[in-house]
Structure formats: structure tokens, C-alpha cells
Amino acid sequence: MxxxxxxxxxxxxxxxxxxxxxxxxxxxxxxxxxxxxxxxxxxxxxxxxxxxxxxxxxxxxxxxxxxxxxxxxTRPQVQSLVMEIHDIPREVQALGLDYEYRLISSEERPCRKNDRQRLDLPEGAPVLEITASHLAGGLPFCLEERLINLDAVPDAASADFSIQPPGSWLLGQVPWSAAEHRIRAIPADKRTADALDLAPGTACLVIERRTWSTEAHITQVRLTYPGERHELVAQFSPSQA
CATH class of the missing domain: 1.10.10.10 (Winged helix-like DNA-binding domain superfamily/Winged helix DNA-binding domain)
Known part of the structure; x- marks a missing residue:
């Protein structure tokens, strides 16, 4: 040789x-x-x-x-297109890392007055509130906080979200016709810091998304990522004015 x-x-x-x-x-x-x-x-x-x-x-x-x-x-780095709805398990697997999902809490309850900022429903309407964490390679990747309108998606009440993430389930079960993204940066409070294994005050990226069907609101979700591990990408072309 x-x-x-x-x-x-x-x-x-x-x-x-x-x-x-x-x-x-x-x-x-x-x-x-x-x-x-x-x-x-x-x-x-x-x-x-x-x-x-x-x-x-x-x-x-x-x-x-x-x-x-x-x-x-290096820490996992994810690029998400701003105008698309991504499935978190696929995002993690695309990095070549093992994906894990953990359900933190799930509660079926009436819609409260302060929920109106998240999901435009009348007070008392049935909603399912879910909090879960997503892990990549054994490390916290994203904290998910979600409300689901049970009048629009009644099957969600009987779905087993201890096994399957609600976002993946909704993408496979419920057609949507419109979505809204809101993106902001926040310092992690103690609850968020504990969930993502960060020091309190660490910069985080928050993506809040609402989706609708032609008839009603489907869900609102708040996804919180450690800021240094996630970035958003927008692709666009010249306007046709």
C-alpha cells in the first residue's frame, strides 16, 4: 500500500x-x-x-x-422555513439525532377568558391543554404548550398523546386551510429554563402558531427553543407590483 x-x-x-x-x-x-x-x-x-x-x-x-x-x-442547529408547518420529530431526525418525546401534562377543560389571546373561542368552550417536551440526542430541544379546540377536533379528547406528539397527530388527522405565525425572543423563566435545561434568563426563540380549518380554529401552539440552537429562514422572490 x-x-x-x-x-x-x-x-x-x-x-x-x-x-x-x-x-x-x-x-x-x-x-x-x-x-x-x-x-x-x-x-x-x-x-x-x-x-x-x-x-x-x-x-x-x-x-x-x-x-x-x-x-x-456542536449543539444541534435547526433551520425552519417561516412559512411552513414542520413536524418536530422529522426536524430532529433530519439532524441525524435520536428523537424522544415526553408528555408533561394533558388537561381537558373549559376555555378561559385569558385563553382568548391564544385561541379565539367563547369562554367555556371545551379545549385540551397539552404541555410536552421534545428531545434531540438526549438533550432538550423544544418545549411545546398547546391548546386544541375540541369542538373542531373532538377525536383529540381520546387520542393518546403520551405516545404520539399532538402536532404530528394533528398534521395526519385534521386538514387546515390557514395558519398564522408569531415569532419573538424571550428570556427563559424558571419553568421554561427547567424544561429546556437552561440557566434562567437564557435567550429563547418562541414560535406561536394558530391554524384554522374553513369552519373554525383548530389549535394554537407555543414552541420554545433555546435561542442558540434554532434559526428561522424565509424564502421569497421579488414582488410583482
């Missing part, structure tokens, strides 16, 4: 093994990977071969290099 072929094989081996440990969750976000000289000794190869493999991982967005500190596994 020539030196060039040997170096290429080692480069691919290093790249594959480090990438595999990151995507499997063995090396979670924030984990410092071995220094270049440690990898050089472990694989018995040149520093250039190791550097080339790590540079490719940087390009893939899997690691970041910090001067004088080493290389670290």
Missing part, C-alpha cells in the same frame, strides 16, 4: 469513527473530542491526516474548533 493510499484510508477511518461517535450520541453536544496530537498517536498517522478529517467535520457542522481549547461537538 502506497503512503498516499494509506493516508487516505486513515483519513476516512478517522472521519467515520469520530462522526459515528457524534451521531450515535456517544459524544454529546459540548463534548471535547481528543486533541489532534492525541488522535495522531492513537491512529499512528500524521498531524496533516488528522487535521484534514477534523476540517471535514467542521464543514459538516458536527464540530467547532476553539482556539487554545480544542474541538467540541
Amino acid at each position: 502506497t503512503e498516499d493510499v494509506k493516508a487516505k484510508s486513515l483519513h476516512e477511518r478517522i472521519l467515520g469513527e469520530v462522526e459515528g461517535r457524534i451521531l450515535s450520541g456517544e459524544w454529546p453536544p459540548g463534548h471535547r473530542i481528543p486533541f489532534e496530537h492525541e488522535l495522531t498517536e492513537h491512529y499512528a498517522c500524521s498531524r496533516m491526516t488528522v487535521n484534514k478529517a477534523l476540517s471535514e467535520l467542521v464543514k459538516k457542522g458536527l464540530i467547532e474548533r476553539r482556539r487554545r481549547s480544542g474541538s467540541f461537538v
Whole structure:
């Protein structure tokens, strides 16, 4: 085997093994990977071969290099199109991370006066209030707080949301004709910080969405993401004035 072929094989081996440990969750976000000289000794190869493999991982967005500190596994980064309704499990799986869902609470109750800001229903109308968390690679990814109009979606009352996320269930069961997005930044209060494993006051991105069918409001959801792990993208073309 020539030196060039040997170096290429080692480069691919290093790249594959480090990438595999990151995507499997063995090396979670924030984990410092071995220094270049440690990898050089472990694989018995040149520093250039190791550097080339790590540079490719940087390009893939899997690691970041910090001067004088080493290389670290990056936090999951998600890009969402502003004008689309995304299924959170698919967003996480698209990152190559394991998805988990945890139902925090579910309560069927009458619509309250202060709910009118979230879902335009008469006071006393039946709603289902759901709070849940979504995880990516074992780490908190998003906090979901949702109201569902049970007059418009009566089957939601008997659905098992301890197993399936309500957003995924609604996308598969209920046709919608219009949606509204509101986007803002907030500092995490204690409840949100605890749910997302953040320090209180950490900047978070909140997406509030209401959806309608032709006849009635269907649902309103508030999705809260750690600000550093999520960004929104809008695609548009020149106006046809």
C-alpha cells in the first residue's frame, strides 16, 4: 500500500469513527473530542491526516474548533422555513439525532377568558391543554404548550398523546386551510429554563402558531427553543407590483 493510499484510508477511518461517535450520541453536544496530537498517536498517522478529517467535520457542522481549547461537538442547529408547518420529530431526525418525546401534562377543560389571546373561542368552550417536551440526542430541544379546540377536533379528547406528539397527530388527522405565525425572543423563566435545561434568563426563540380549518380554529401552539440552537429562514422572490 502506497503512503498516499494509506493516508487516505486513515483519513476516512478517522472521519467515520469520530462522526459515528457524534451521531450515535456517544459524544454529546459540548463534548471535547481528543486533541489532534492525541488522535495522531492513537491512529499512528500524521498531524496533516488528522487535521484534514477534523476540517471535514467542521464543514459538516458536527464540530467547532476553539482556539487554545480544542474541538467540541456542536449543539444541534435547526433551520425552519417561516412559512411552513414542520413536524418536530422529522426536524430532529433530519439532524441525524435520536428523537424522544415526553408528555408533561394533558388537561381537558373549559376555555378561559385569558385563553382568548391564544385561541379565539367563547369562554367555556371545551379545549385540551397539552404541555410536552421534545428531545434531540438526549438533550432538550423544544418545549411545546398547546391548546386544541375540541369542538373542531373532538377525536383529540381520546387520542393518546403520551405516545404520539399532538402536532404530528394533528398534521395526519385534521386538514387546515390557514395558519398564522408569531415569532419573538424571550428570556427563559424558571419553568421554561427547567424544561429546556437552561440557566434562567437564557435567550429563547418562541414560535406561536394558530391554524384554522374553513369552519373554525383548530389549535394554537407555543414552541420554545433555546435561542442558540434554532434559526428561522424565509424564502421569497421579488414582488410583482
